[in-house]
Amino acid sequence: MSFGGVRANGHRSTRVLEPRRATTPRQELVGSFLTALMAVQFAIVVIVGKDVMHGHLPFTLLSLRFGGAAVILAVALLATGRPLLPEHGERLGIAAAGIVGYGTESALYFSALNHGSAAAVTLLFYTYPVWVMLATIAIDRRVPRGRLVLALLFAIGGSVVVVAGSSGVELQALGIVLALACSVAYSAYLIGTDRLVTRTNAMTSAMWLSAGAATGNLIYSFLFDTHVVPAGGDWWRVVGMAVFSAGAFGCMLAGLQRIGAVRNAIIGVMEPLTVAVLAALFLSEPITLATAGGGTLILGGAVLATLVRTTVGAEPNL
Numbered sequence: 001m002s003f004g005g006v007r008a009n010g011h012r013s014t015r016v017l018e019p020r021r022a023t024t025p026r027q028e029l030v031g032s033f034l035t036a037l038m039a040v041q042f043a044i045v046v047i048v049g050k051d052v053m054h055g056h057l058p059f060t061l062l063s064l065r066f067g068g069a070a071v072i073l074a075v076a077l078l079a080t081g082r083p084l085l086p087e088h089g090e091r092l093g094i095a096a097a098g099i100v101g102y103g104t105e106s107a108l109y110f111s112a113l114n115h116g117s118a119a120a121v122t123l124l125f126y127t128y129p130v131w132v133m134l135a136t137i138a139i140d141r142r143v144p145r146g147r148l149v150l151a152l153l154f155a156i157g158g159s160v161v162v163v164a165g166s167s168g169v170e171l172q173a174l175g176i177v178l179a180l181a182c183s184v185a186y187s188a189y190l191i192g193t194d195r196l197v198t199r200t201n202a203m204t205s206a207m208w209l210s211a212g213a214a215t216g217n218l219i220y221s222f223l224f225d226t227h228v229v230p231a232g233g234d235w236w237r238v239v240g241m242a243v244f245s246a247g248a249f250g251c252m253l254a255g256l257q258r259i260g261a262v263r264n265a266i267i268g269v270m271e272p273l274t275v276a277v278l279a280a281l282f283l284s285e286p287i288t289l290a291t292a293g294g295g296t297l298i299l300g301g302a303v304l305a306t307l308v309r310t311t312v313g314a315e316p317n318l
Contacts, residue, residue: 098212
């Protein structure tokens with residue numbers, strides 16, 4: 001028997017579904033680890049893809065990145081015998097989450113970069129754990145316990161310190177609107193995927209979300225009439241972005257299924273810290289005092305969110 005596989009039952013085949021929420025502390029720890037691994041891989045994508053488009057709108061690049069990730073995940077599904085199609089009743093939701101959710105989020109993020117500094121855009125984007133928690137509270141009508149709120153404050157505060165301390169935070173009015181819209185779009189993507197995709201295994205979901213994001217960005221490339229592709233020497237970067245995006249999507253969905261949207265969002269704030277560390281290692285960008293201090297807060301928030309137990313009740317009443 002294997003998750004997402006097929007089990008013989010006489011003349012009939014029954015698909016064995018992956019477990020949904022973690023039911024033991026060990027499973028929760030695995031979910032938290034997968035979410036942290038997601039953040040690391042997305043950070044690697046940022047480092048590998050740095051300056052590939054040289055200031056051009058990157059919709060075509062993003063379409064190639066996500067399309068490549070979808071192909072890699074499809075090959076992995078075939079190799080492991082997992083289903084290529086999502087479960088009945090969840091296909092439309094996954095397609096919408098990829099095209100409208102993640103595709104729109106990435107388009108808004110890079111559009112905002114044309115109207116302000118990367119630090120300012122990133123700072124506003126990483127308000128998304130706040131929106132995730134507030135929306136979850138409104139939907140479930142339950143308030144999280146103090147430890148999870150404290151973890152959120154640590155993560156957001158650390159992100160502010162890291163991003164604001166790295167460079168200027170200049171941002172035009174349109175950039176503010178786009179960056180906040182990006183944050184809200186990603187929050188809606190996380191919450192929607194968490195609640196609507198409950199039976200499809202993580203790798204299958206990741207493949208279709210990647211394909212949806214590729215489709216969304218391809219549409220945006222035609223809407224904005226921008227079809228700039230990477231130069232010849234940059235194609236290895238596109239391949240690298242696709243590989244790590246595939247891994248990040250898989251870890252995102254697997255972690256999301258186990259620990260839910262709120263903790264996924266808080267632990268995911270490790271990404272800007274990881275970008276700073278990788279930039280210091282591979283791009284010779286120094287780690288500042290702000291990075292060290294903010295990073296300590298981010299890691300504290302991630303560890304605290306990891307230690308919060310959900311096996312005794314449903315999220316977010318933790």
